[in-house]
Amino acid sequence: MTRISPFLTFNGNCREAMTFYHNCFGGEIQFQTIGDSPLGKKLSSEMQEYILHSSISTKHFTLMGTDMVEEQGLVQGNAVSIWVECMSKSELHNYYQKLAEKGEASQPIEQTYSGALLGALTDKFGKHWLFHWKT
Template sequence: MAQLYSYLTFNGNCRQAMTFYQSCLGGELELQTIGQAPLSEPLPDNIKAYIVQATLRKDNLVLMATDMVANEGLNSGNSVSLLLNCQSEQELHHYYHQLAQQGQATQPLATNFWGAIFGSVTDQFGIRWLLNYDKG
């Protein structure tokens, strides 16, 4: 079966965002700059440092990102969130507090009607994270 990965688009701060996510979540981070891509020679040097593809991997987590913004520009919105389903209450609290650094805790961690501990954070890059731990 096909796998579904989260793929985020940034506007020049992909390296900063993905390094932050690695510091919060752990894992191995691979970054490929535009300058490392074929046919990058005629581009200005400042563009060559932008990230064409970043991949953060840890166990079953794969988060991908880029600085390659489409012609219409980058439009951040609230129609997409990343759900981080945690394996323990300790892991949930750790990720919640890490991701909230310089961001905003939008929903405090609390036990919900479905029996899970749940909360949400909008991180410093404007990405909305939903954090869940099913106690059952």
């Protein structure tokens, strides 16, 4: 079965962000710095600390991230959201509350016309999240 996983780009704060997400969702977290790669020896010690690849793996999803920004720099926007299909009402509220810390709750959790709960927020790292639970 095909699996789609979000891959987030940061600008030097990937470790902080992924550690925050790990605290919210749990699972197994891994980091590979630029210094751990063959490229690392050719770069400054500051660059060697940047994250080349990171992942959080849970039973239901994998979230990946990097500090490797393209030449034009990091452009934050609303073109991509991370959809979290929750297993229970309490799980939805738990994730929403944790990720809203120092972020912006753009859509409070509300019951939709179909009976589902839906909420949206932008976290403190500028990433947009949508939370859904079908009753």
